[in-house]
Amino acid sequence: MNALLMMGCPELPVQTAAALYIANKLNREGFEVTAAGNNAAISLLLNSDPEKHYIKKVIDLDRCIANLAEKKTDFDLCFVFIHSDSGISYLATVKSLSKAKTVAVIFGKDIEPLIKESEDSIIIAAKAVHNPTPLRAKIDGVKSWAALTK
Template structure:
């Protein structure tokens, strides 16, 4: 079975949590065993959003995951990026895993969005899904679905 890792940082952006659950749903439907690595606060939101672990079955603290990460551990990396720290985490995980990767970059400030995209593009060959979004996850979801479709083809 293929394995995917979803990275979640600070849950400040309202779009992140629903997109995290959605991404796990989509990846699972594509045959991936999905693990979510997140900060403790993002983990708490996931636990409240999916209390019976219907979607998010495998969770780990992001720091613990990083300590034990090895190349080849996952077949796909999906990172949610809406802060500088998330850029750093994504780039770090990308270079350790050396696998197919999708950076889901979103921010309400267009200048910050561009900076995050440039930082990731300059440091990785990851597929970039970017949208000017904060409260509404729809623009992110539409672009994420397109990226997954390309990955399947």
């Protein structure tokens, strides 16, 4: 099984911590994890995981979307990190291009409108900006990511 972590601008610090935490859980379940993001998001991940214990593959966000559109790649599970309307746009894009089960990872100060716009995906949401603990607690509530793909 394979999973995609799709990240936009890493404006809020919790995004990198949450992505690495989810990648660790996915790796433990045997998923092949790919991270897609802009240069800043990917740089933060690679600097936080220099030996690639958690994130084995990275790809530019635009290249990833192009590959999905051209059917060159697909995933079983896709986590879209959302803290603004642009994250909602990425979620809609993935849903239209991929067969992946989508998980909206929503964080920030004002999460309610983002939750409402993500209702057709699995939602993991917490008010979190700097401290990843509230979001981590929600992530820990999922006992098996593989079960979501069935």
